[in-house]
Each structure stands twice: as structure tokens, then as C-alpha cells.
Amino acid sequence: MDRNEEGALETEAAVVGGGLVALATAHALARAGLQVARIAPAPAPRPPGEALDARVYALSPGNVAFLRSLGAWRRVRTERVAPVHAMRIYGDDARTCLAFDAWEAGVEALAWIAEEAEVAAALRADLAPPVAGACLEVQFGAEAAQLRLDRGASLRARLVVGADGARSRVREAAGIAFCEQPYGQAALVANFECARPHRNVAYQWFRGDSVLALLPLPGDRVSMVWSLPESEAARLAALAPQPLCGEVRRASGAALGALVALAPPQCYPLRRARAARTVGPRVALAGDAAHVIHPLAGQGANLGLQDARALGEVLGAREPLRDPGDVRLLRRYERARAEDVLAMDALVHGLARLFAAQGAPIAALRNAGLALLDRLSVVKNLLARRAMA
Ligand SMILES: Cc1cc2nc3c(=O)[nH]c(=O)nc-3n(C[C@H](O)[C@H](O)[C@H](O)COP(=O)(O)OP(=O)(O)OC[C@H]3O[C@@H](n4cnc5c(N)ncnc54)[C@H](O)[C@@H]3O)c2cc1C
Numbered sequence: 274m275d276r277n278e279e280g281a282l283e284t285e286a287a288v289v290g291g292g293l294v295a296l297a298t299a300h301a302l303a304r305a306g307l308q309v310a311r312i313a314p315a316p317a318p319r320p321p322g323e324a325l326d327a328r329v330y331a332l333s334p335g336n337v338a339f340l341r342s343l344g345a346w347r348r349v350r351t352e353r354v355a356p357v358h359a360m361r362i363y364g365d366d367a368r369t370c371l372a373f374d375a376w377e378a379g380v381e382a383l384a385w386i387a388e389e390a391e392v393a394a395a396l397r398a399d400l401a402p403p404v405a406g407a408c409l410e411v412q413f414g415a416e417a418a419q420l421r422l423d424r425g426a427s428l429r430a431r432l433v434v435g436a437d438g439a440r441s442r443v444r445e446a447a448g449i450a451f452c453e454q455p456y457g458q459a460a461l462v463a464n465f466e467c468a469r470p471h472r473n474v475a476y477q478w479f480r481g482d483s484v485l486a487l488l489p490l491p492g493d494r495v496s497m498v499w500s501l502p503e504s505e506a507a508r509l510a511a512l513a514p515q516p517l518c519g520e521v522r523r524a525s526g527a528a529l530g531a532l533v534a535l536a537p538p539q540c541y542p543l544r545r546a547r548a549a550r551t552v553g554p555r556v557a558l559a560g561d562a563a564h565v566i567h568p569l570a571g572q573g574a575n576l577g578l579q580d581a582r583a584l585g586e587v588l589g590a591r592e593p594l595r596d597p598g599d600v601r602l603l604r605r606y607e608r609a610r611a612e613d614v615l616a617m618d619a620l621v622h623g624l625a626r627l628f629a630a631q632g633a634p635i636a637a638l639r640n641a642g643l644a645l646l647d648r649l650s651v652v653k654n655l656l657a658r659r660a661m662a
Contacts, residue, residue, distance in 0.1 A: 274310060274404065277429065282404060284310040285597055286588075287420055287430035289408045289443050291316065293330075293389060294560030294577035295436035296396035300343040301585025302434070303400075307597055310428060311403040312420070319390050320536075325464050326388035327539050329496040331357065331475065331488055331571040335662040336578040337385050340392070348395035349387060355489045356382035358473040363526075365480055383661065384475070384571070386488050386496065404428060408437070411446035411556075418555045418598070432598040433556050434584070436577070439546060441562035449558070450549040453565075455542070456625065458482075459506035460568055461499040463538035464490065465518065468530030471495055476528055477569075479624075484569045485524050495529060497521060498568055500543060500625075510540045543567055545622055552607045555598035557584055563610075566618050567625045576614060579662065583609045613662070 275283045288299045291313030302309045320326060332340070340346040360383055362371040375383050405422035411433055412419045420428040435443025444451060471489040478485045482502055487495040499521070501509070509520060514534040522532055546565040551558045560577030587606040588597055595602055 274308070282310065282426070282428045283417075284308050284428065284430050286310070286432045286434065287312060287408075287418070287428055288434045288436060289313075289420075290434075290436035290438060290560070290562070291393075291403075292436065292438065292560065292577075293393055293396065293574055294581055295434075296393055296400065297340070297343065297345075297578050297581035298434050298436050298559050298584060299400055300345070300396065301581045302588060304343070305585050305589035305591075307432075307588060310430065311400065312405045312408045312422060312428075313403040314406045316390070316393060316397070319394075325353075325490060325494065325496075325535065326390040327462055327464060327496075327536060328389040329386055329462075329464070329488065329490065330389060330392070330574045331384040331386055332392070332578075333384055333572075333575045333661050334380055334382065336575055336582075339578060339582050340396070343396070344399055345392070345395040348398050349391055352491055353388060353391045355386045355491050356473055357384040357386060357475045357489060358382060360475045360477070362477045363479065378661070380661065382473075386475075386490060389574075408442055411443055413447060413553070413555050430598075431555065431596055432603075434559055435556065435562045436559045436581075437562055439544075439561045439565050441558065443556060444548055444558055444562050447553045447556045449553060449556075451546055452549065453544050453546040455544045456500075456567060457503060458500050458543045458625075459503045460541045460543055461497070461501065461506050461509055461538045462541065463497050463517075464535040465495050465497060465521065465532040466535060467493050467495050467532055469493075469528070471529055476525065478525060480524065483524070484625075485521070486569070486571070487521075487525060487529060488571075494535065495532075497538075498571070499524070500567070500569055503542065506540055510538050541568075545618070547618070550607070551580075551610065552600060552603035554600045557603050557606055559584060564614050564618060566621045569625055570617070570621050572617050572621065575662075576617060579613060580606075580610055 285308040287310050289312045358375045360373040407423040410421040417429045418433045435441045473489045476487045484500045486498045518532040548563045551563045559580035584606045
């Protein structure tokens with residue numbers, strides 16, 4: 274990193290954020306030949322020993338290939354990762370089932386379930402430590418952006434990437450509007466031990482106004498993401514471990530037998546949000562800073578990793594001497610991502626609305642749709658391919 278005459282740090286690209294998206298972006302930009310400075314808080318301490326992180330992601334094969342190309346996936350310990358060999362998605366009645374199988378799709382796994390902390394540590398291993406823990410303010414100028422950092426530090430960068438989550442300070446400083454829409458739902462997240470082996474099947478139940486997912490973890494353990502109306506989520510979050518296990522077992526039709534909670538559940542309010550633009554002069558947004566979607570398809574972090582991939586590709590293909598903060602160049606990234614983000618948001622939002630709608634006729638219609646989809650192999654393959662990108 275260089276210092277200018279006033280002693281301030283100077284770099285080509287500054288990546289703000291400490292999550293998977295920021296870490297992958299820092300790798301992708303370095304691979305594109307840019308000098309990169311990271312601004313990220315210290316990572317949270319990991320749970321001791323064999324205990325699993327509550328934040329668990331279903332990573333698409335496309336993103337696992339991306340992480341592999343960055344050299345990070347080989348650092349993820351195999352015993353901390355579970356491949357998903359099949360998915361079973363149930364409608365309001367147990368007879369309606371949409372099935373996806375890895376062998377049918379001709380892939381090794383439909384997704385890989387991994388803890389955020391494990392993947393983040395793997396990504397951090399080959400990156401230089403952050404230059405600061407927080408970005409307090411950004412001023413965008415014609416020649417460079419000026420970042421005010423914690424502990425009185427400052428940094429000049431030609432490009433600032435805001436991968437700093439839904440409450441992005443970079444987005445705010447760039448004056449980019451963020452349109453938010455609460456779902457009136459919250460997601461309850463917890464890990465369980467299960468009495469019956471999961472056989473690497475990911476289960477999902479769309480029932481009335483809730484969506485329950487049980488994702489396979491290494492060993493006889495599963496990760497739960499249960500999206501529910503806020504009041505119901507709060508009621509379940511307040512239950513003692515045993516009654517909570519009973520509720521999850523009932524809602525899952527006892528598919529995995531008796532459950533034992535491995536830690537108290539965590540509760541996340543759910544919303545849909547979208548930045549009006551994902552780029553501007555000297556700024557690009559990635560991950561939740563640019564778009565937040567319902568977690569029912571487990572695609573939020575996947576979209577963010579695809580952003581990192583696309584931004585790296587655009588900057589890697591830039592003409593020699595081209596300013597990385599040039600908005601005309603950055604628009605190539607915005608265009609490259611627009612369709613995928615829009616399509617995934619529309620699909621996930623449509624499903625969330627369809628299954629939140631009450632009444633017997635709607636339930637019958639959506640179950641018929643699910644059963645029909647299971648028989649339409651072309652549409653089913655298209656859906657699977659999009660989720661695996
Ligand atoms: C219940 C639930 C389950 C989910 N399951 C899945 C799943 O299975 N698969 C999937 O793909 N997605 C899933 N998602 C979505 C996923 O969690 C998000 O899309 C993803 O975490 C977004 O990553 P991010 O790095 O953009 O943002 P974040 O994870 O929010 O990270 C933002 C980072 O920026 C840092 N930061 C913020 N402000 C500053 C600042 N001023 N200076 C420096 N750093 C800053 C924060 O500390 C943090 O490190 C789920 C979401 C929920 C709510």
C-alpha cells in the first residue's frame with residue numbers, strides 16, 4: 274500500500290465489509306490485477322471444538338467452483354461440509370412433493386452446506402489483514418474516493434466496493450436509494466441432532482404461512498431455517514429446547530425422527546430490498562448492500578458471491594490503464610448482474626407470496642402447481658440450473 278504526501282494510505286480498490294461477499298470480492302479484484310485494501314471488523318470468535326456455527330449456507334456448485342478457483346475451497350475442512358444429494362420440497366399436504374436429485378441433474382451435489390465462519394476463515398487465509406475495522410464516511414471525488422476510517426485513519430481509493438451488508442454505509446455515502454419492503458415474517462435459525470439419518474437430503478415444507486427447511490450438516494445434524502409470521506417466530510424462539518424440538522418435529526412430519534437442539538435459536542426479521550443502482554462514479558455495490566431476498570431458496574449469499582465473480586471478471590477484462598472507478602466500466606458489471614438478480618428476486622418473492630396466501634382454493638392451486646412442476650422436467654431442470662449457478 275502506498276502513502277501520499279499527507280501520509281494517507283492510497284490504493285486502487287477499497288473493499289468495505291467482512292462477510293463472504295466482501296472477502297470473495299477482495300480475492301476477485303486482486304486476481305484482476307488490482308491493488309486491494311480491505312476495511313473489515315475483526316471476525317467473531319468461532320464456537321468451541323466440534324460445535325457448529327448457526328449461520329450456515331447452501332452454496333451452489335457454481336459458487337463452490339468460484340471459491341475453488343480462488344484457492345479458498347481447499348482450505349474448507351471436508352468434515353465441516355455436507356453435500357446435498359437430493360431435495361424434497363413438500364406443499365400443504367404430504368403427498369405433494371417436488372423432487373430434485375443430483376444424479377438426475379448430472380452433478381456431484383445440488384449444493385454444499387457450509388458454515389459461514391468456516392468459509393470466511395478459508396477466504397481470509399490468503400488475504401492481507403484489513404487496513405481498518407470500519408469505514409465511517411466516504412467522499413466521492415473526480416480523481417478518487419476519500420474514506421474516513423476508524424482510529425483516525427484515512428484512505429484514498431479509485432474504486433470503493435460496498436459489500437457492507439443491508440445497512441451499507443458506502444451505499445448511503447454514494448447517495449444510492451434503497452427500497453425496502455418488510456415481509457412481516459422472521460426466520461428462526463438453529464442446528465439440531467436428528468435421530469434418523471438425513472442421507473444428505475435437504476427438506477423443505479411450504480405449509481400455510483410458514484416455510485421450514487432442514488438442511489443436512491456433517492454427521493446426524495441438520496440446520497433449520499424456519500420462516501414464519503413474526504409473532505409465531507417470537508413464540509417459538511421463546512420456547513425451551515424440548516418443546517421447540519417437538520414443534521419442529523411436528524412441522525416436519527417427523528421426517529428425521531426425534532430432534533435435539535444444539536444451541537438456542539436465532540431470529541432474523543425478513544425483508545426484500547433493492548438498491549436503485551448498483552454502481553456509480555467510483556463505487557460498486559455487492560451482496561446484501563445491493564439486494565436482499567427472502568431466504569426460502571437459500572440464495573442471498575449465492576447472489577452476492579456471483580456479484581464478486583462478475584465484478585472481478587469485468588475489472589479483469591478492462592483495457593490497460595483504464596481507471597477501475599470509471600462508471601462506464603462499472604456499468605458492465607451492473608448489466609451483467611441485472612437479469613440474474615431480478616429473476617431470482619422475482620422467483621423467491623413470488624413463492625413467498627404464493628405460500629403466504631391463505632384459503633383452500635389457493636392452497637389447492639399451489640399444490641397442483643408444485644405437482645405439475647415435478648412432472649415438467651424441462652422447467653424443473655431450468656429452475657435447478659439457475660439455483661446451481
Ligand atoms: C435466516 C437466513 C438464512 C439464510 N440462508 C442462506 C443460505 O442458505 N444461502 C444463501 O446463499 N444465503 C442465505 N441467506 C442470505 C445471506 O445471509 C446474505 O445474503 C449474506 O449474508 C449477505 O452477505 P454480505 O457479505 O453481502 O452481507 P453481510 O453478511 O451482512 O456482511 C456485511 C459485512 O460488512 C460489515 N460492515 C458493515 N458496515 C461496515 C462498515 N461501515 N465498515 C466495515 N465493515 C462493515 C459487517 O460487519 C459484515 O462483516 C440467509 C439469510 C437469512 C436471514
